[in-house]
Amino acid sequence: xxxxxxxxxxxxxxxxxxxxxxxxxxxxxxxxxxxxxxxxxxxxxxxxxxxxxxxxxxxxxxxxxxxxxxxxxxxxxxxxxxxxxxxxxxxxxxxxxxxxxxxxxxxxxxxxxxxxxxxxxxxxxxxxxxxxxxxxxxxxxxxxxxxxxxxxxxxxxxxxxxxxxxxxxxxxxxxxxxxxxxxxxxxxxxxxxxxxxxxxxxxxxxxxxxxxxxxxxxxxxxxxxxxxxxxxxxxxxxxxxxxxxxxxxxxxxxxxxxxxxxxxxxxxxxxxxxxxxxxxxxxxxxxxxxxxxxxxxxxxxxxxxxxxxxxxx
Amino acid sequence: xxxxxxxxxxxxxxxxxxxxxxxxxxxxxxxxxxxxxxxxxxxxxxxxxxxxxxxxxxxxxxxxxxxxxxxxxxxxxxxxxxxxxxxxxxxxxxxxxxxxxxxxxxxxxxxxxxxxxxxxxxxxxxxxxxxxxxxxxxxxxxxxxxxxxxxxxxxxxxxxxxxxxxxxxxxxxxxxxxxxxxxxxxxxxxxxxxxxxxxxxxxxxxxxxxxxxxxxxxxxxxxxxxxxxxxxxxxxxxxxxxxxxxxxxxxxxxxxxxxxxxxxxxxxxxxxxxxxxxxxxxxxxxxxxxxxxxxxxxxxxxxxxxxxx
Numbered sequence: 001x002x003x004x005x006x007x008x009x010x011x012x013x014x015x016x017x018x019x020x021x022x023x024x025x026x027x028x029x030x031x032x033x034x035x036x037x038x039x040x041x042x043x044x045x046x047x048x049x050x051x052x053x054x055x056x057x058x059x060x061x062x063x064x065x066x067x068x069x070x071x072x073x074x075x076x077x078x079x080x081x082x083x084x085x086x087x088x089x090x091x092x093x094x095x096x097x098x099x100x101x102x103x104x105x106x107x108x109x110x111x112x113x114x115x116x117x118x119x120x121x122x123x124x125x126x127x128x129x130x131x132x133x134x135x136x137x138x139x140x141x142x143x144x145x146x147x148x149x150x151x152x153x154x155x156x157x158x159x160x161x162x163x164x165x166x167x168x169x170x171x172x173x174x175x176x177x178x179x180x181x182x183x184x185x186x187x188x189x190x191x192x193x194x195x196x197x198x199x200x201x202x203x204x205x206x207x208x209x210x211x212x213x214x215x216x217x218x219x220x221x222x223x224x225x226x227x228x229x230x231x232x233x234x235x236x237x238x239x240x241x242x243x244x245x246x247x248x249x250x251x252x253x254x255x256x257x258x259x260x261x262x263x264x265x266x267x268x269x270x271x272x273x274x275x276x277x278x279x280x281x282x283x284x285x286x287x288x289x290x291x292x293x294x295x296x297x298x299x300x301x302x303x304x305x306x307x308x309x310x311x312x313x
Numbered sequence: 314x315x316x317x318x319x320x321x322x323x324x325x326x327x328x329x330x331x332x333x334x335x336x337x338x339x340x341x342x343x344x345x346x347x348x349x350x351x352x353x354x355x356x357x358x359x360x361x362x363x364x365x366x367x368x369x370x371x372x373x374x375x376x377x378x379x380x381x382x383x384x385x386x387x388x389x390x391x392x393x394x395x396x397x398x399x400x401x402x403x404x405x406x407x408x409x410x411x412x413x414x415x416x417x418x419x420x421x422x423x424x425x426x427x428x429x430x431x432x433x434x435x436x437x438x439x440x441x442x443x444x445x446x447x448x449x450x451x452x453x454x455x456x457x458x459x460x461x462x463x464x465x466x467x468x469x470x471x472x473x474x475x476x477x478x479x480x481x482x483x484x485x486x487x488x489x490x491x492x493x494x495x496x497x498x499x500x501x502x503x504x505x506x507x508x509x510x511x512x513x514x515x516x517x518x519x520x521x522x523x524x525x526x527x528x529x530x531x532x533x534x535x536x537x538x539x540x541x542x543x544x545x546x547x548x549x550x551x552x553x554x555x556x557x558x559x560x561x562x563x564x565x566x567x568x569x570x571x572x573x574x575x576x577x578x579x580x581x582x583x584x585x586x587x588x589x590x591x592x593x594x595x596x597x598x599x600x601x602x603x604x605x606x607x608x609x610x611x612x613x614x615x616x617x618x619x620x621x622x
Contacts, residue, residue, distance in 0.1 A: 027408040033348055036411055040535070086608060092347035093546040099351065100539035101601020107442050107535075107594025108577070115586050125438050129422060203355075203441070207415035210408040218404060250426050252437075255419035262416040269402060 005246050008132055011140035012199055012242045013235040014147035016257070019192050019205075020212030020234025021227045022150055025185055027213035028165035033092075034080060034186075036206035037099040039193040041076030042069035043106030043202055046127055051109055054117035062138045069194040076102055077186060103202075130201030130254030132242050139198055146195045150188050154227070157184065162223060199242075204254025208234060211261035215268050237261040317455055322448040322469050327570045327596060329475035330528040333482050334540035335566025337524045339559060340517040342545035343497040348407075350541040352395070352414035353388050353518075354525045354534045358421030358440055360387025361526070365435060366428040377470055381526055388522035391417050418534075443533025443593030448472070471531040478527035485520050486559065489513075494555050536593040540566060543600035547607045565603065573599035 026032050045068030053060035076098050083094035110124045126134050154161065163171035164181045172178050193205050200208055216230030241257030341350045364383025368376045395413040399406040422437055439447075448471055452464040486493065495503045496513045503513075521541075528537045548561035573596025580586040 023408075027405050030405065030407055032405075032408045032411045036351075083608075086612075088550055089546060089608070090342070090345040090347065092345050092349075093342055093542055093549075096347040096351055096538055096542040097546060097601055097604055100535050100542065100597045101604075103535045104539060104594040104597025104599075104601070108590045108598055111591040111594065112580075112586065115588050115590075124442070128441055129437065204415060204419060206411045207419065210412040210415070214398075214404055214408055214412055218402065252422060255422040258416050258419035259423060261412075262419075265412070 001246070004137065007137070008135055008140050008199075009239055009242045009246070011143040011147075012132060012238045012253075015143040015192075015196055015199070016208060016212075016234035016236075016238030017231040018147035018150040018234075019196065019208050020216070020230035020232075021154055022185075022188055022192060023209035023211075023213035023234070024216055024223075024226055024230045025154075025161050025165055026189060026209055027217065029182075029185065031186070031189070032206065032210045032213075033095055034077065035189050035193060035209050037080060037095040037102075038073040038076050038190060039197065039202045039205040040099045040106075041102035042073040042194060042197055043124075043127060044102055044109050045069045045072030046197065047106050047109030047113055047124075048072075051113045051116065054113055062136055062142065065198075066142065066194050069197055070190060072102065073190045073194055077190065126201075126252070127197055128202050129252035130197075130199050130204055130257075132199045132245050132253040135199050139195070142195045143199065146191055150192060153184065153188060157181065161185065199253055200257060201252065201254035204258050207254075207258035207261060208237070211237070211258065211265060215261070215265050218265070218272055219268050233261065233264050237264065317453045317458070318450050321453065322450045322472060323445040323592060324574060326445060326448055326469070326471055326475055326531045327574055327592065328567055329472070329479055330532050330537075331540050331544070331566040331570035331596075332563050333475065333479040333524050334528055334537060335544035335562045335569075336482050336486060336559065337521055338541035338543075338545035338566075339497070339548075339562055340493075340521060342542060342549060343558075344500075347542045347546070348410065349392075350521060350525070351538045352391070352410050353521050354529060354537040354541070355414040355418040356388050356391035357384035357522060357526045357529055358387070358418055358534070359424055360384040360390075361529075362421050362424040362428065362435065363387075366424070377474060381474070381523070384526035384529070385519060385522045387417065388525070389518065392518055439533065440529070441533055441535060442591060443531065443536050445532060445592040446589075448531065471527075474527045475531060478524045482520065482524060485516070489516075490555075498555070532593045532596070536597045539597035539600040540569070543569060543604045547604045550607055550611050565607075569600040569603050570596055572603060573597070 023032070026035060046065050049058070049060060049064050049068035052058045053064075058064060080094050080098050083089050083097065084091050107124070123131075123134070160171070160176055160181050163176055164178060164185070168178060189209070192209075193202075196205055196208070212230035212234035213226075215233045216226035216228075220226035220229050237257050237260040240260040241253055241255075244256040245251050245253040338347075338350065341347050360383035361380055362383075364380045367383075368379050391413055395406075395410045398404045398409040398413065402409075421440070425435060425437060425440075448469040450464075450468055450472075452458065452467040458464040492513065495506070525537050525541070528540065532540070544562040544566035545558075547565050548558050552558035552561050574592055576599050577590045577592040577595035581589050
């Protein structure tokens, strides 16, 4: 393993930690699938920059590709918000529509790029599934920078973000700028996915956001613990996946990362199964969420595992 | 002449997939579970790969019905897993769904490499972006050949599975029409009335998996999502009766596919580019465009009606 590989892995690990921690907030806010739609929607941005470069209008650079991805991801978020406000369009439909039609546009543009200038071809598959080996040093630095930024923002805005995800009503009545906090959360997610496309892949980014969060929320009893666990599992999975991908030339990075996360989640869930005999079933963090179903409150009173309650019913 | 052997099968495959997915999509969109279609269309991949691998070990070649079985089993296992995670483990449902289908797809991608199925029958690019362009009907040279039985021996098998999926969808909707109406529009009543609705979730899930699998091979995972969601969601914007909704979703799906095929072909026809654009991407994009057009025209019409004079 060369020095460059080591740097790439470090950057990837930092990125994994940041997206794991941010993923906890996104999961508690119910925004993970929006991230998926946005990461799919970023592809046409990348294809467009490649196409402009192929036509000789701009010089292709890692920075421009990130800008292209950012613009289209943000556009997708705006379209989803707009669709959601329409009558007779459910949130799910809005996300699925934006995801598939933007992705379709990306596939079209990549096909066009292939015809205009095959030498400029960026490799659609590597952007969809991630390939850490194709990453340049500049991109590694941008991963590190974004990871640092996300960590700083979470540290600085910790109280506000926690209020946003756990008790938005209370936060609103006490004068927290909720809309701005929400926008901040989504802006961080957009930035994260724009720089992560090349290494983790548009389709796999969702896993890196949701997986560590599931692990952290399944085990932890307090928010800092959940954040730490999510960050650690995200970083660990990125190191494992990145190493596998760099050593074995054929394996795409994204799937390797996600599968190591899946193994970790299985381990955590079975470990929790052992712990369950003490009567702790649902994560106390998830209990705090105001969900429309009333099952958690019942369970909190009786303190019994959920399975038992269902059997009695 | 390249129309009959090359363009015609692609066109038929796109239209068949559109009709089957467009109708099936109602089961997802009307229950506000459109992203479940996204999940299922990703989750079939590992089952497909394992089935193709076992098939190549047993028979030396893959056997399509077996692939179907593998894909449907994977989809059912995936949905069962994510329901178990959200109901029994208390995880956040959307995150659980997102992670499970991403993990299934990741497993499929890794298995593709590990079992050496890549480049033989399947590959990641086709799984994602579709391969309408590779459907070639060698023995078809004119419309007269369609009447000759002998020419069907070289018909792309994707056409057969898509026709089967369409027939299955039509039969399912014909048999369950009344039950579907209750189940889709009044879930509370359907639970209390006991109108034999217990099997609806399972059977509709199986149908979605079957159709997604058939379309998946021809048009790719992401286009499947577009064809499942866009027509039904667009029809839901204006349809006020169940029959209208079903009919409109099928017709809109066909229109979206036709528009997409035209869009893929247009740059070549007008001489802007040297070849066609990827048809599956173009259809997905066209589906989004048609939806937006219908949405905007509906809004405008309502606004015109409101303003006096």
